[in-house]
């Protein structure tokens with residue numbers, strides 16, 4: 688596969704089985720994360736690897752967070768989330784080490800974390816692993832963030848579920864990029880994606 692074929696064949700999947708990437712493979716994947724564009728070299732990305740026996744511990748914290756946010760969270764939802772976090776071969780917690788006082792705006796710091804995450808997804812795909820970026824309300828729970836090592840103003844950006852795909856990757860129909868692209872010629876542009884002809 689060419690690098691372009693690689694980029695164009697990535698798809699998210701949560702149908703994941705063991706093995707997770709080895710330590711050496713994760714080192715390579717995380718090196719790709721360090722290639723994210725980063726205004727001011729603030730390095731706002733933080734990664735927490737959760738695997739093996741730590742998985743049910745994280746799952747418990749996730750369920751506790753769900754209950755904190757909604758004391759009436761249905762039992763089946765809690766059980767589903769617990770099972771998911773306990774059985775996915777590896778979860779990579781995406782942390783954001785944010786500096787609100789810095790002249791680089793927060794939104795740029797957060798985008799750098801997202802750019803790093805995208806590099807991770809592509810690097811995992813290149814090595815034959817599957818992954819999906821998930822979030823949910825718990826991502827905005829400051830107590831959970833603190834339990835994972837991110838006291839305010841730092842935050843969570845979500846979780847990457849990682850493993851070996853246990854089925855061929857889904858091939859979702861992708862939008863036509865033409866619909867999302869315009870060439871500026873001095874006047875405001877519009878986009879076919881927004882229901883207007885450019």
Ligand SMILES: Cc1cc2nc3c(=O)[nH]c(=O)nc-3n(C[C@H](O)[C@H](O)[C@H](O)COP(=O)(O)O)c2cc1C
Pocket residue numbers: 697698699700819820821822823844845859
């Ligand atoms: C910040 C962020 C949070 C997301 N949270 C969830 C989530 O909680 N659950 C989910 O099913 N997909 C979530 N997604 C979407 C998936 O990661 C994925 O993009 C989607 O399933 C489409 O698959 P694709 O990446 O192959 O297009 C999230 C994506 C992003 C960028």
